[in-house]
Amino acid sequence: MVKQERAARTRESLVRAAAEVFTEEGFATASIAGISGRAGVTSGALHFHFSGKDELASTVEGRAAAALRVIIRTAGEPGRSGNPLTVLVDSTYTLMALLAGDVVVRAGFALSADVTHRSRVDLRGQWREWTGELIEAAGRRGLLAEGVTPRDVTPAVVASLVGLEVLGTADPDWFAAPTLTRVWSVLLPGISGKEHGPEDRPDEHETN
Incomplete structure (x- = not known):
């Protein structure tokens, strides 16, 4: 049992170290030596747990994909807001907070779009x-502004949120709730045709 617990801790240290190195250096530049050194183990110990850099990257991406599935599944649970636009807004705050606080999720998103890495998932x-499904649902329920279609809205929302995700890797302020609130304050009136957007106003998420 002790050996299993030690092995689990070592694997966890390696996954986190790999995420940190991938985030800082990119997949192509990251090295086994750099990752093992960051984790405080030898390269031999790393290879005992992972075949190499590709498997580590896949593990990091898998963790990020699992986290994204939780956000989506939780947003659809009974008792949550029935307004698809409110669900979308809430979900983006959850995702940005996770990206800010979890380097593994942050690295997973970056890896899935890294052209030097053969990603098996497309997190973005x-x-x-x-996002498109929620906006389509909002359109069917008549929640979009007059003359606005899901085809108009989805690219603008996705581009804005992906932009925050990319910029936040270098500057965490882009992940902050006040930053996201300012983005939604601009987007929502044009999407919903209401001054403050859906019933869950974005400023409710802002923290001091």
Whole structure:
């Protein structure tokens, strides 16, 4: 049992170290030596747990994909707001907070779009699909402004949120709730045709 717990801790240290190095250096530049050194283990110990850099990257992406699935699943639970636009707004705050606080999720999103890494998941694509589904639902319920279609809205929302995700990797202020509130304060009136957007106003998420 002790050996299993030690092995689990080592694996966790390696995944986190890999995420940190991938975030700072990118997949192509990251090295096994750099990752193992960051984790405080030898390269041999790293290879005992992972075949190499590709498997580490896939593990990081898998963690991020699992976190994204939780956000989407939780947003659809009974008792949540029935307004798709409110669900979308809430979900973006949850995602940005997770990106700010979890380097593994942050690295996973970056890896899924890194052209030097053969990613098996498209995290930004999954988020785009989820966003599109919510906006389509809002359109069917007549919640979009007159003359506005889901085809108009989805690219603008996705581009804004992906932009925050990319910029936040270098500057965490882009992940902050007040930054996201300012973005939604600009987007929502044009989407919903209401001064403050859906019933869950974005300024309710702002923290001091």
